Amino acid sequence: MKLRSTTAFAAARVLAVAATCLSVTTMSAAAENVLRWAAQGDALTMDPMSASEAPTIAASRKIYDSLVYPDKDVKFVAGLATSWEPIGPTTWEFNLRQGVKFHDGSDFTAEDVKFSIERAKSETSDYQGYIESVTGVTIVDPMTVHIETSGPNPILPNQLATIFIMSKAWSEANDVTQPQDRSAGEETFAVRNAMGTGPYKLALREPGIRTVLEKNPDWWGAGEYPHELDRIEFTPISNPATRVAALLSGEIDFLLDPPTQDLARIENTPGLQVKQVAQVRTIFLGMNQGVDKLLTANVDENPFKDIRVRQAIYHAIDVNAIQRKVMRGFAIPAGVVTSPAVHGYSEELDERLAYDPEKARTLLAEAGYPDGFSIQLDCPNDRYINDEAICQAAVAMLAKVGIDVSLSAISKTLHFPKIHNRETDFYMLGWGVPTLDSHFAFSYLYKSADEGWNGTGWVDPEVDAMTDAIEVEIDLAKRDQMIADLWKNVDDNVNYVPIHHKVIVWAMSDKFDMPMSADNDPRFRYLTYR
Amino acid sequence: MFLKLINRLFQALMTMIFVGLVSFLLFNFVGDPISNMVGQETSVEDRDALREKLGLNDPFLAQFARFGSNAVSGNFGISYALQRPVSTLIAERMPATLELVATSAVVAIVLGVLLGVYTGINRHSWISKTIMPLSLIGVSLPTFVIGILLIYIFSVTLGWLPSFGRGEVTQIGGWSTNFLTIGGLKALILPSTTLALFQMALIMRLVRSEMLEVLRTDYIKFARARGLAPRVVHFGHALRNTLVPVITIIGLNIGSLIAFSIITETVFQWPGMGLLFIQSVTFGDIPVMAAYLVLIAAMFVFINVVVDILYLIADPRLRGRG
Numbered sequence: 096m097k098l099r100s101t102t103a104f105a106a107a108r109v110l111a112v113a114a115t116c117l118s119v120t121t122m123s124a125a126a127e128n129v130l131r132w133a134a135q136g137d138a139l140t141m142d143p144m145s146a147s148e149a150p151t152i153a154a155s156r157k158i159y160d161s162l163v164y165p166d167k168d169v170k171f172v173a174g175l176a177t178s179w180e181p182i183g184p185t186t187w188e189f190n191l192r193q194g195v196k197f198h199d200g201s202d203f204t205a206e207d208v209k210f211s212i213e214r215a216k217s218e219t220s221d222y223q224g225y226i227e228s229v230t231g232v233t234i235v236d237p238m239t240v241h242i243e244t245s246g247p248n249p250i251l252p253n254q255l256a257t258i259f260i261m262s263k264a265w266s267e268a269n270d271v272t273q274p275q276d277r278s279a280g281e282e283t284f285a286v287r288n289a290m291g292t293g294p295y296k297l298a299l300r301e302p303g304i305r306t307v308l309e310k311n312p313d314w315w316g317a318g319e320y321p322h323e324l325d326r327i328e329f330t331p332i333s334n335p336a337t338r339v340a341a342l343l344s345g346e347i348d349f350l351l352d353p354p355t356q357d358l359a360r361i362e363n364t365p366g367l368q369v370k371q372v373a374q375v376r377t378i379f380l381g382m383n384q385g386v387d388k389l390l391t392a393n394v395d396e397n398p399f400k401d402i403r404v405r406q407a408i409y410h411a412i413d414v415n416a417i418q419r420k421v422m423r424g425f426a427i428p429a430g431v432v433t434s435p436a437v438h439g440y441s442e443e444l445d446e447r448l449a450y451d452p453e454k455a456r457t458l459l460a461e462a463g464y465p466d467g468f469s470i471q472l473d474c475p476n477d478r479y480i481n482d483e484a485i486c487q488a489a490v491a492m493l494a495k496v497g498i499d500v501s502l503s504a505i506s507k508t509l510h511f512p513k514i515h516n517r518e519t520d521f522y523m524l525g526w527g528v529p530t531l532d533s534h535f536a537f538s539y540l541y542k543s544a545d546e547g548w549n550g551t552g553w554v555d556p557e558v559d560a561m562t563d564a565i566e567v568e569i570d571l572a573k574r575d576q577m578i579a580d581l582w583k584n585v586d587d588n589v590n591y592v593p594i595h596h597k598v599i600v601w602a603m604s605d606k607f608d609m610p611m612s613a614d615n616d617p618r619f620r621y622l623t624y625r
Numbered sequence: 626m627f628l629k630l631i632n633r634l635f636q637a638l639m640t641m642i643f644v645g646l647v648s649f650l651l652f653n654f655v656g657d658p659i660s661n662m663v664g665q666e667t668s669v670e671d672r673d674a675l676r677e678k679l680g681l682n683d684p685f686l687a688q689f690a691r692f693g694s695n696a697v698s699g700n701f702g703i704s705y706a707l708q709r710p711v712s713t714l715i716a717e718r719m720p721a722t723l724e725l726v727a728t729s730a731v732v733a734i735v736l737g738v739l740l741g742v743y744t745g746i747n748r749h750s751w752i753s754k755t756i757m758p759l760s761l762i763g764v765s766l767p768t769f770v771i772g773i774l775l776i777y778i779f780s781v782t783l784g785w786l787p788s789f790g791r792g793e794v795t796q797i798g799g800w801s802t803n804f805l806t807i808g809g810l811k812a813l814i815l816p817s818t819t820l821a822l823f824q825m826a827l828i829m830r831l832v833r834s835e836m837l838e839v840l841r842t843d844y845i846k847f848a849r850a851r852g853l854a855p856r857v858v859h860f861g862h863a864l865r866n867t868l869v870p871v872i873t874i875i876g877l878n879i880g881s882l883i884a885f886s887i888i889t890e891t892v893f894q895w896p897g898m899g900l901l902f903i904q905s906v907t908f909g910d911i912p913v914m915a916a917y918l919v920l921i922a923a924m925f926v927f928i929n930v931v932v933d934i935l936y937l938i939a940d941p942r943l944r945g946r947g
Contacts, residue, residue, distance in 0.1 A: 330789065337893065
């Protein structure tokens, strides 16, 4: 009897201890806000100056801060700089935030700013394009820098929003004062490690498998933003069906890129929600107007040189049908090749020419092609949502007005070089504007160039001059007028046939709320639990 | 026999050189990796500089020679996408693939042979009559459909098993394993079943038909007539004589398990070499693709050589002819 009661007592004690352990673990789990999320692709590297690619920039923004921060509405607000102003035609002054510390506890100073901007301008950096005009950084005092530009640059603060500030001391200690050189045989320390001032610390990085971020409790923005998450676990999941399954089974809380065909299903699942917002990317068709004879057309002269042919194609494409049938409603028909969030966009500009196949046929006849002509349309098939399907729809619509289009849908790795090297007559392209300023669109899509993204081959010295003038005009009212005039000019000329603005759709648990951002970069600092 | 082995090894070497050449040729058509490596904003001059630096402008033979000599020393260069040495990437991903393939192979072979023998001997039992049509489904449904189906049933509907990833893994030196934790084992169930199903059905059907054939032969009848125990007749005499074609198929199919694992790994986001390969294809990451193809070819060749040796063990008649 004695023995038994001892055993019972021991068992009870074990149970009690186990219960305590159990309750401790449950408690710590409840106290921690963990977000598990997935998307198709992973960031390429943790080095914030090595790859200028959207998922990589988004990942860097979690760990690193920039001087200027694009907030949830993609408006530029104070980041590591608290204020900035031009103090001369080619000089900007930035006042830095006091008392900011890197994740290792060291102080953030003007030295780090100078170092990071110079690193972004180094030869192996992929971010040189953002700050091409910067010629030098001068440290005035530990909390003030002057940035010199080659000419007046009104949008320097916007451009600096993508230049992340690294710790100079850390970079020197780990031999990463230059971004990864891809022709070298070894990886640098910064590819899988990071040292920033941002809201989250990099806790674990397994490229292509898992990335874990932990809250930076000492972050300067803790009072300004909700900053409720303690831990963020990211897994790239390449198969769309698996991504959706992971969300439906509750293994992840947030899905960045749910497939359009599954949205209804996700929305009808209790505990999940679907949100959408217009993205800063517009899909359009480009026509090569620069050569005298096209590569794939069955006519001797280049029909695209005639504005009536370009207008005919515009009138022939029923974007509303594409929006409804191909995109299942998740797109906004566009009348201009830049997006609503971009400075210089206006609704008036975004008016489309009407869908009118009859008029298209008339215009073609007037231009001397009563029976149409045949041509090849080049499309990517792995870049934009439903890219190939959009092109197939366009082919069918153009056939109705007599233009016989053969479709060549290929991988983006083959498609983009075709545009670059002027090996396509008629092509699809989608364009985003990271600086959110029209100048970016003008300089890449309209300014004449022998190579590069403007595959229209169209040359107009006036457009080139205007584009250059907009870049350096610092009288903002005058600059806005110039942008508006230039848009009117190029839009009337129908160099491109706009299709639609992309829409970003996110699917997530309804336990929390997170505002959507037009650049498809989830702003976790705004996330709040209900 | 020794000569035969030398001959086989020489053939293997030629195969490898040929595979290296073909895979390298393919890469001329994969597209321009530069457009993926840099952003839309990178200038044409910078693109050209990078292309020059990576040696993409060199003549084909020069590129192939460089590739070949580096490959022999295990150096496949640095991944364009992930900016890390390809050999490290593959070494990191290899345990995941090998564990998945090994588990599937064991499941497929053990169950396949056992069920094959059973259905061969008991042709008319109701179990055989249930298994046979099911095996037809196994050989005819594509892997990704089976995978999605299993995810739908066991992850989404029942919520028993994870739908993606390796779950918990334990690091032992440079090898990460699924076998030591409950979480890791649970994560292994769906992908390995998916991968094994086709092979299992195939092996089972093959063993069964071979068994039926052998059971009709005179020496089996004679063995029965001698009054040997059925177990000895079935496994000692009948099964052993079915083994030559079965070994061939199993050998080749372990190779195709590795190849099929690309699909399974993509469906289950299993972080193995196949997934790495798919990711590098979408990126145009030539160094990774080249290394993967060469590695897989080497595995196939190795398995074939092993199979040839196994023939000699299984079938004494072949030993004399070498």
